[in-house]
Amino acid sequence: MKCLLFVATATLHLLAAAQNANNCRPTPKSRNGADFVLTEQPDNANLPALADLLSSRRVSVATVFNDGNHKMTTDSSGRKLWEKTADFNDQDTTKWVPQGITSTADALEVGTYEGVDGWIVTWHRDDDKSVRVTFVDKKDGSYRHVLLVYPEEGSFREVPVHAGGVVWYGDTLWVVDTNNGIRVFDLGQIWRVDIGNGIGRVGDKWEARGYKYVIPQKRWYKWTSSFPFRFSYISLDRTATPDAIMVGEYQPNTTVPIRFAQFQLDYTTRRLRMDGHTAEATWAYCVDIERMQGAVQADGKIYISRSNGADPGDLFGWIPGNPAKNNVGFYPRSPEDLSYDKRGQKIYGLTEHAGKRYIITSDVSRVKF
Template structure:
């Protein structure tokens, strides 16, 4: 295949220095134990779409927030064969921050406990060092249009940059002012955003293409367990005549990372054609479900079938559907919507689209 991903340097030394300055990382278990926000059941109705049979709304502040926009979704069912992490059934979503007064707060992930409906935001950060060699961190600026939680890794779609990966074991608490001071954030660049935990980026898989080939835009991301070797599936959001390709990268079972060759290059094992305005995808035994946005006021569409032969299910999901993820034991598909005052986590039976 003419497109590819190239592994960049691992940030292990920088992350080890962060751990030394902040204390022991707490991982997902620490986030679950310290969740401070609560979602609520949402009343079903036409606005939620014909296929939706379960929905949750964020708390009022997050539902109305004009700065943070939800994008990606995955779950502990992707992360573990037992479908639990830290003993809980969890969703994880991504959000990016829009610019306000010329500044942006970066992007974050949010862990949601499906049994208690409590949740917590975790800011993604770039580890670094200052002029004196002391560890620092700064927000990561990504659209974060999709996410896959596989084993200890969170893989995020980074559009033209490729894929960004973090280890959930690296999650650090930063609410303590002394910790913030040691990490060079005493001016409140992290804690003022309301984040009590941060997750450093560990590695980048940089997007590339052979000469004469258009580079791939990694707009969203999903885990495909249809084959013996699991894979990451990504696609391109597109309007007009822009490319709208779907691509599949095998995962190395030993590392839970995309499989690379001796030169550190990952190449896709398949490539197909999607549809316009794609926002997310799930794959189950060859069947693709693709979410399509129709703007902030019209309900979204789910397309089902195989690439190039998709059937449209109109009015299936709320307005502004984003990424998709599949929960095997319940045979359900989850999505997250992005627009203020119309933000939900929604669940649909996969069989509705067959």
């Protein structure tokens, strides 16, 4: 009887170790999603009053897309390159670095938004004290940068995050905040401001570091589990029912946990599906792939980008429960976030290295699993 008790106790200990959300060494690698918790914080209390104050300056998403003041070019491989001229150079600048990508195919099931088919890309400033997002019209490659802002009483300020990943969902824009969770911005409240170098209310003007438009933060999903989680990238799965987002961690090596977690969305409210104000992941997994920069799931398959320093980047094809297949050198150096467009089954990706910055569209049929 004592032997049976010992065996049963040992088995329970092994199961507990395998389910430890903060330890990826034991197998199996699946983890209990309920351990991964985001708590919705109260909506920004300053936003309604600021929206009233700036109501005459409110513009639509289509207005921003149609007001492009820069233009991407296309190389012989079909990759999109940022503008590089004598007066303006997004391709080589070190002040701003592209990070996340999402599209109108994420925003709405129809795949377009207010008649536009396009991308939104996040860029972090070199000091991580500001974020701009870029509205790119696929039709002609025209684009415009817009500043993300945090509403304060009677004003607004810059948003100090790395912005490693982004998801466009309805009239909301979800941007990861590396150590804290996910910030959500209101695309129904885009404001045209005065051109000036200040930030927020400056005398009788509104300025945004030289940008013409700003998008305010409306809410924040705070990471509230007892263990740390690194919000490095985020993606939307519109092939799931209900829609779901997946977040994941970049780590330089596998001596620390590297995990994915998936949360379900409520399309009627554009919020996480919650019990009260708390959302638990429906799925979580330890993934022993270092230097993951982006991941997106569609039709039960997961696509994972990996950077390799100065060498070309990889794209892993993975069906959970099976080994991951490395499509070596699939991307140019320094690939980042990924997004999926089920119209034609395409993956959108981007690269960050100065001089080699692209938006890349790939057919999923090229990916081996």
